[in-house]
Amino acid sequence: MSASGGVSTSPERAEKFSFHTFQIFSKNQMQWKGKPLSDDEINKFREEISKRSMKGMMIHASYLLNMATPKPDLKVKVLDAFQDEIRRADALNMPFLTFHPGSASDTTEKEALKNIADNLNTLITSGQKCTILMETSAGQGKTVGHTFEQLAEILDFIDQKDKMGICFDTCHVWAAGYDIKTTEGYGETMDRFRTSLGLDRLKGFHLNDSKKGVNSRVDRHEQIGDGTLGTDGISNFINDRRLRGKPMILETPLGEEGYARDIANLSRIFSGE
Ligand SMILES: [Zn+2]
Numbered sequence: 001m002s003a004s005g006g007v008s009t010s011p012e013r014a015e016k017f018s019f020h021t022f023q024i025f026s027k028n029q030m031q032w033k034g035k036p037l038s039d040d041e042i043n044k045f046r047e048e049i050s051k052r053s054m055k056g057m058m059i060h061a062s063y064l065l066n067m068a069t070p071k072p073d074l075k076v077k078v079l080d081a082f083q084d085e086i087r088r089a090d091a092l093n094m095p096f097l098t099f100h101p102g103s104a105s106d107t108t109e110k111e112a113l114k115n116i117a118d119n120l121n122t123l124i125t126s127g128q129k130c131t132i133l134m135e136t137s138a139g140q141g142k143t144v145g146h147t148f149e150q151l152a153e154i155l156d157f158i159d160q161k162d163k164m165g166i167c168f169d170t171c172h173v174w175a176a177g178y179d180i181k182t183t184e185g186y187g188e189t190m191d192r193f194r195t196s197l198g199l200d201r202l203k204g205f206h207l208n209d210s211k212k213g214v215n216s217r218v219d220r221h222e223q224i225g226d227g228t229l230g231t232d233g234i235s236n237f238i239n240d241r242r243l244r245g246k247p248m249i250l251e252t253p254l255g256e257e258g259y260a261r262d263i264a265n266l267s268r269i270f271s272g273e
Helices: 007-016 039-050 072-091 109-123 148-157 170-175 183-196 230-238 259-269
Strands: 058-060 096-099 131-135 164-169 202-207 248-250
Touching: 007 039, 058 072, 072 096, 072 109, 096 164, 096 202, 109 148, 131 148, 131 202, 148 183, 164 170, 170 202, 170 230, 183 230, 202 230, 230 259
Parallel strands: 058 096, 096 131, 131 164, 164 202, 202 248
Antiparallel strands: none
16 A cells, blocks of 8 residues: 555555555655654554554565675665665564565575575564564566575575465565466475475465566566466465465555455455355
8 A cells, every 4th residue: 555645644545445554665666765653654654553443564665675685885874765765664563574585696595585584683683573574576587586495495594484474475476486377386385485484384365466487586566357377366366375364465466456456356355255
């Protein structure tokens, strides 16, 4: 949901679509520093949430944060900005803070995974309320986190694992090369997820169709049913009983203009069992 006019406007916007959950940026996603949230705005947001039966909401961290960076000066900036994201999530009582693991730039994949974990270990405190979710990536360029095993390796290094989870983006996982479209491929993919990470680590979804094909390694979201994953692929997720109760969030390109049709397509393929 857009947070224009202040984050406290987002719960009402989400309610208009009958959403039970939503995701926002808590500041401009392309800027390092956001304006601090005023106490007034924080209280209003909390109030708007408490009026509704919503849960599993996410804050999406800024796209600029590369937690895998090996550059010391950039690392200082990244840690500072990420700490601010955690502070904002906790102030707003948001259960989840989701981020893209990052890009290996001029290091090896192994080093990148270790850098991400080291940075998370620096940031995570026992007093932190929100759970930080690593998002499955499409594997575009040198980005890491496009295999479940890579995400498991990062988690392995984390000291306070109870503060961490996974956000599964259906477009990204498809683009990263997992067949989640056929019934058989979906079953195998979820088995692989269970073996390497475990279903209880899976805290939520970004439910998106994809413009590009399986294994394209390109991160381009599409409206539900209009992409290469199609309603067959999306149906696997929304009709999997094991996933009931986990938040599923639309990040389709038309945004609020397209949600009504996305919801209509989802309702059509939801078996309701
Ligand atoms: Zn996503």
